Amino acid sequence: MIGEWLNRYGLFVLLAGAVVAPLLAPNDYVVGVLARICLYSLLALGLNIVVGFAGLLDIGYVAFFGIGSYAYAFLASPHFGLHLPFVLAMVIVTLASATSGILIGAPTLRLRGDYLAIVTLGFGEITYISLVNLDRPINITGGPSGLISIDPPSFFGYVIERNIEYYYLFLLTLGAVVLASVRLRDSRVGWAWQAIREDELAAEAMGVNTTVAKLQAFAIGASIAGFAGGLLASWQRSVFPDNFLFQESINILAMVILGGMGNVLGVILGAIVVVALPEIFRDLALYRLLAFGAMLMVLMIFRPQGLLPARPAAEREIAEESTAPTAQPKGAPKT
Amino acid sequence: MADLISILPQQLVFGLALGTVYGLIALGYTMVYGVLQMINFAHGEVFMIGAYIGWSVFAVLIDWSVGGLHPLWVLPVLLAPAMLLCGGLGMTLERLAYRPLYMRGATRLGPLISAVGASIFLQNFVMLTQGARMKVYMTNLVFPRTWRFNIFGVNVSALVIVIVVVSLLLMWGLVALIQRTSLGRAIRAVSEDREMATAVGIDANRVVGLTFFLGSALAGAAGVLVGLYYTQIDFVMGYSAGLKAFTAAVLGGIGNIKGAMLGGLLLGVIESLASTFINPAFKDVVAFAVLILTLVFKPEGILGEKLADWKKI
Numbered sequence: 001m002i003g004e005w006l007n008r009y010g011l012f013v014l015l016a017g018a019v020v021a022p023l024l025a026p027n028d029y030v031v032g033v034l035a036r037i038c039l040y041s042l043l044a045l046g047l048n049i050v051v052g053f054a055g056l057l058d059i060g061y062v063a064f065f066g067i068g069s070y071a072y073a074f075l076a077s078p079h080f081g082l083h084l085p086f087v088l089a090m091v092i093v094t095l096a097s098a099t100s101g102i103l104i105g106a107p108t109l110r111l112r113g114d115y116l117a118i119v120t121l122g123f124g125e126i127t128y129i130s131l132v133n134l135d136r137p138i139n140i141t142g143g144p145s146g147l148i149s150i151d152p153p154s155f156f157g158y159v160i161e162r163n164i165e166y167y168y169l170f171l172l173t174l175g176a177v178v179l180a181s182v183r184l185r186d187s188r189v190g191w192a193w194q195a196i197r198e199d200e201l202a203a204e205a206m207g208v209n210t211t212v213a214k215l216q217a218f219a220i221g222a223s224i225a226g227f228a229g230g231l232l233a234s235w236q237r238s239v240f241p242d243n244f245l246f247q248e249s250i251n252i253l254a255m256v257i258l259g260g261m262g263n264v265l266g267v268i269l270g271a272i273v274v275v276a277l278p279e280i281f282r283d284l285a286l287y288r289l290l291a292f293g294a295m296l297m298v299l300m301i302f303r304p305q306g307l308l309p310a311r312p313a314a315e316r317e318i319a320e321e322s323t324a325p326t327a328q329p330k331g332a333p334k335t
Numbered sequence: 336m337a338d339l340i341s342i343l344p345q346q347l348v349f350g351l352a353l354g355t356v357y358g359l360i361a362l363g364y365t366m367v368y369g370v371l372q373m374i375n376f377a378h379g380e381v382f383m384i385g386a387y388i389g390w391s392v393f394a395v396l397i398d399w400s401v402g403g404l405h406p407l408w409v410l411p412v413l414l415a416p417a418m419l420l421c422g423g424l425g426m427t428l429e430r431l432a433y434r435p436l437y438m439r440g441a442t443r444l445g446p447l448i449s450a451v452g453a454s455i456f457l458q459n460f461v462m463l464t465q466g467a468r469m470k471v472y473m474t475n476l477v478f479p480r481t482w483r484f485n486i487f488g489v490n491v492s493a494l495v496i497v498i499v500v501v502s503l504l505l506m507w508g509l510v511a512l513i514q515r516t517s518l519g520r521a522i523r524a525v526s527e528d529r530e531m532a533t534a535v536g537i538d539a540n541r542v543v544g545l546t547f548f549l550g551s552a553l554a555g556a557a558g559v560l561v562g563l564y565y566t567q568i569d570f571v572m573g574y575s576a577g578l579k580a581f582t583a584a585v586l587g588g589i590g591n592i593k594g595a596m597l598g599g600l601l602l603g604v605i606e607s608l609a610s611t612f613i614n615p616a617f618k619d620v621v622a623f624a625v626l627i628l629t630l631v632f633k634p635e636g637i638l639g640e641k642l643a644d645w646k647k648i
Binding site: 051057107108110111115117118119121122123125126129130132133246250253254257258261286287289290292293294295296297300301304305 | 374431432435436439444445446447448449451452453454455456457458459460462463574578581582585614616617619620623624626627630631634
């Protein structure tokens with residue numbers, strides 16, 4: 001089974017490929033695309049925690065990305081005259097994003113599926129409109145023209161400037177988030193999330209504190225997006241409201257669902273597909289979004305569970321314990 | 336402040352017209368949600384295509400017109416093709432992009448992404464075939480600006496009255512259809528319990544298809560009305576209108592037909608009040624804030640979400 005093999009070794013192959021990829025890239029533009037894939041993989045993994053693990057449909061996720069970006073811009077640009085060191089700024093950015101995740105999560109805990117979705121959508125729109133309009137009467141966000149001359153990342157005096165350096169910084173972060181995702185999935189809180197996803201009432205009856213678990217999912221998801229936002233701001237050296245349109249939320253959600261909700265490797269594959277496809281279709285110029293929309297439909301029709309569907313934890317354990325292929329249960333219930 | 340009070344009635348009328356149109360689009364979201372528990376993300380695009388169909392027919396009428404354009408026959412001639420074609424488009428979408436997913440037992444998010452794909456596809460299709468530039472409705476030729484009435488001291492244009500009346504007529508037609516016809520009974524049955532409905536001999540797939548037809552036809556009509564009102568249309572207009580209409584549907588209680596109408600009206604009025612008293616740039620912020628507060632304190636919407644209770648309205 002290719003899927004089986006991918007699930008087991010895919011991450012290592014991908015990682016090895018990712019380390020050498022920029023060295024083989026023909027030009028700097030391709031390195032930039034690779035860096036963008038890493039950045040979006042981060043976002044997709046963060047959303048995967050909220051949607052894939054805990055089953056909370058968030059379609060305004062890009063708001064946290066935006067909050068992180070602007071938070072970094074406030075802390076490290078001439079706009080407010082603050083120039084905090086990169087590491088310190090990123091810590092504050094992450095904490096601020098986590099707080100915003102809890103703030104939006106707390107009032108919506110009682111809502112189920114689609115209502116939660118629409119509240120997060122509203123939150124995303126409110127964030128975007130605020131970013132565009134909070135330049136009057138006091139200039140906070142810089143309005144539609146955004147904020148510029150943001151400080152690049154620097155570590156103990158070493159300033160990161162080239163695309164390839166950014167790429168490895170993003171890749172390092174991605175590695176850490178992948179590790180965290182896998183560990184979280186198999187941890188106590190991860191099991192609580194998956195229990196809530198499958199049946200919230202049953203989870204509560206079994207003693208899962210659903211309030212705390214949901215808030216944790218929101219906070220962790222938001223802090224990953226915020227961190228990615230900080231990285232984006234330091235990479236672009238500028239931020240604009242149009243980086244955080246609703247369309248971006250949908251793109252990130254498409255990565256998660258296309259790749260296979262809840263499956264870490266699948267989600268990264270989803271990010272690669274969604275970022276790289278329009279680049280590959282670039283020759284089609286105007287037709288590239290048309291092709292992208294059609295691809296989304298076709299992929300969902302033929303792989304409704306995503307490219308690499310997540311396996312239930314129980315099945316995963318059995319597969320790992322036994323070497324005999326016959327011991328693996330076939331036709332396990334869909335997740 | 337005195338200035339604001341004096342323009343308030345005007346703004347309320349504007350909000351009312353906008354609200355009835357939101358309500359028309361919201362009905363499509365609500366009906367589809369009722370039978371499939373799915374957010375039809377491409378619904379806003381159906382609305383946008385309705386506006387383009389109306390524009391195309393309008394352009395032909397202007398070319399051919401010899402004895403002048405009278406609203407009594409122009410309006411039905413614009414609405415009919417937009418409604419029929421949009422209805423057909425809605426059914427096609429359901430057949431091609433959503434039904435195969437249900438047949439294969441997808442999770443509930445699968446159809447959502449497929450709908451997003453359909454939405455991106457339709458937007459770009461219209462942009463590529465019609466061009467990215469705005470199209471202009473020559474509304475003046477049918478409803479001259481001088482046609483205005485003074486109702487209780489408020490100056491109302493004939494067009495606004497027509498929009499409100501047409502919207503209400505269409506809503507009334509839908510309610511009558513749902514309450515009194517066998518198709519309406521079948522739709523209510525499928526939204527209450529699809530399996531039971533199938534068990535008593537209802538072809539659920541056909542009913543879902545027809546529900547898409549009805550909802551999309553209303554969106555098509557809304558597209559023409561908005562085109563006439565704003566006189567400018569473009570290929571991205573479906574996004575914000577769809578978002579607002581969905582908000583209206585949820586505000587009133589999704590799956591609830593009366594709720595969709597009420598939600599639409601409320602949203603229209605809230606928006607016009609917010610742009611009068613706060614700041615036009617923040618009218619959407621106010622609209623979404625009201626939505627969030629409503630959901631937090633009354634998660635099932637103002638009127639509750641029971642589609643099967645339609646018979647009681």
